[in-house]
Amino acid sequence: MKRVFADINLKPNLNDMEQVRQMVLKASELDYRLIALPVPASFSSSLEKHTQRLREICKERSLDIASRLNLQPKTPRELLQFLRKWRRKFEIIAVVCESKAVARQAAKDHRVDLLNFPAIDFHGRFFDNAEAELASKSQASLEIEIKPLLTLKGPARIRLLSVLRREAAIAKNFHVPIVVSSGATNPLLMRKPLEMAALATLFDLDKPSALDAVSKNPLAIVKRNREKLSPRFVAPGIRLIKMGKDC
Amino acid sequence: MKVRRRYLALKIDSSEKFEQKEFLDALWNAVIRLFGEYGASKTGLALIGYNMEKGFAIIRVAHTEVEKVRAAISSITEVAAKPVAIHVLAVSGTLKALHRKFGAATSGN
Numbered sequence: 001m002k003r004v005f006a007d008i009n010l011k012p013n014l015n016d017m018e019q020v021r022q023m024v025l026k027a028s029e030l031d032y033r034l035i036a037l038p039v040p041a042s043f044s045s046s047l048e049k050h051t052q053r054l055r056e057i058c059k060e061r062s063l064d065i066a067s068r069l070n071l072q073p074k075t076p077r078e079l080l081q082f083l084r085k086w087r088r089k090f091e092i093i094a095v096v097c098e099s100k101a102v103a104r105q106a107a108k109d110h111r112v113d114l115l116n117f118p119a120i121d122f123h124g125r126f127f128d129n130a131e132a133e134l135a136s137k138s139q140a141s142l143e144i145e146i147k148p149l150l151t152l153k154g155p156a157r158i159r160l161l162s163v164l165r166r167e168a169a170i171a172k173n174f175h176v177p178i179v180v181s182s183g184a185t186n187p188l189l190m191r192k193p194l195e196m197a198a199l200a201t202l203f204d205l206d207k208p209s210a211l212d213a214v215s216k217n218p219l220a221i222v223k224r225n226r227e228k229l230s231p232r233f234v235a236p237g238i239r240l241i242k243m244g245k246d247c
Numbered sequence: 248m249k250v251r252r253r254y255l256a257l258k259i260d261s262s263e264k265f266e267q268k269e270f271l272d273a274l275w276n277a278v279i280r281l282f283g284e285y286g287a288s289k290t291g292l293a294l295i296g297y298n299m300e301k302g303f304a305i306i307r308v309a310h311t312e313v314e315k316v317r318a319a320i321s322s323i324t325e326v327a328a329k330p331v332a333i334h335v336l337a338v339s340g341t342l343k344a345l346h347r348k349f350g351a352a353t354s355g356n
Contacts, residue, residue: 030334149322150321150322150324151324153280187260187332188260188261188324188330188331188332189324189332190332191321191332191334192321192334192335194317194335195317195318195320195321195334195335196321198314198315198317198318198321199318199321199322201314201318202281202318207314
C-alpha cells in the first residue's frame with residue numbers, strides 16, 4: 001500500500017498569507033497529504049480566522065491540515081496551565097523544552113504529543129534515558145527538525161548530527177516514536193518525504209524507521225487526537241455509536 | 248564484476264539559472280561535506296545530462312549509494328551563493344527509462 005506522508009511542522013510567517021499559500025502548494029507538489037502549521041500560543045487569539053483561511057487553501061489542493069500549537073513554557077507549572085487551556089482546541093500539541101524541569105513534565109504528561117528541543121543549543125537538549133522512559137509511558141514522540149541540518153555548516157552540523165544520533169538511539173531503545181519534520185520557514189527549505197527520510201538516515205535511523213518518521217508516526221498522532229477530540233469519544237477504544245430512544 | 252548503477256533525475260528549484268559547472272561543484276561539495284573524500288569516491292557520481300533552461304539534470308551513482316547521494320542532494324541549500332532546493336524526481340536503473348519518463352527535459356548540453 002502506498003504510504004501517506006506528513007510534514008507537521010511548516011513554519012511560514014502566519015501574517016504573510018502569500019507565503020503560507022506558497023508553502024501549502026509546495027507541500028502538495030512534494031507529495032505530502034497532511035500538513036500542520038504550528039501556531040505560537042501568543043497567536044492563538046486570532047486563531048479561528050487563520051485556521052479558516054488555511055483550510056480553504058488546503059482544500060484547493062486536497063491537502064489535509066491538522067491544527068498544531070507549539071508551547072514554550074518557562075516552568076512545569078506554566079506548562080500545566082497551557083495544557084489545561086489549549087489541549088482540547090488543537091490536534092497536535094508540541095512542547096519546546098527549554099529547561100530540564102519542563103522537559104520532564106512534558107515527557108510524563110499524556111496530553112503532550114511532541115517533545116521538541118532547541119537545535120542550536122546543544123546543552124538544552126534534555127532527551128536522555130530518563131526522559132525517554134517517561135515519554136514511552138505517555139505516548140509522547142520525539143520531534144526532529146530537518147531545517148538545522150540544512151542551514152548549519154561545519155562543526156555545528158557535525159555536533160548536531162552526533163547529538164541526533166545519540167537521541168535517535170535512545171528513542172529506539174525505549175520505543176519512543178520519532179517524528180521527522182521540516183521546520184521550513186520558506187519553500188526552498190522544504191524537501192520531499194523520501195529526501196527527509198534520506199536525511200534522517202544521517203543520524204542512523206534505518207530506512208523503514210526513517211520512512212515511518214515522516215508517515216506512520218505523525219499520522220498516528222493526528223488520528224489518535226482526532227478520535228479523542230471527536231464528540232463521540234468516550235475513552236480509548238470506546239466510542240458512542242448511537243444515543244437516544246433508538247438504543 | 249559488473250557495477251550496478253542508478254540514474255537520478257533532478258529538478259533544480261530556484262528562480263535563478265546555473266551553469267553546469269556551478270551545479271556540479273555544489274553537488275560534489277555537498278557529497279564531500281557529508282561523507283568526506285573517501286565516501287564521495289564510493290558514490291561513483293557522474294553528471295550525465297544538464298538542461299540549464301529547464302533546471303533539470305541527470306546524474307549516475309553506484310546503486311548502493313543512492314540514499315547517501317539523495318541525502319547529500321537534499322542538503323544543498325545554495326548554488327553559486329544563490330538559494331536553491333534540489334529534488335530527486337525519479338530513480339531508474341536505465342537511462343532509457345528516464346528519457347521515456349521526462350522526454351524533452353533530458354536533452355540538454
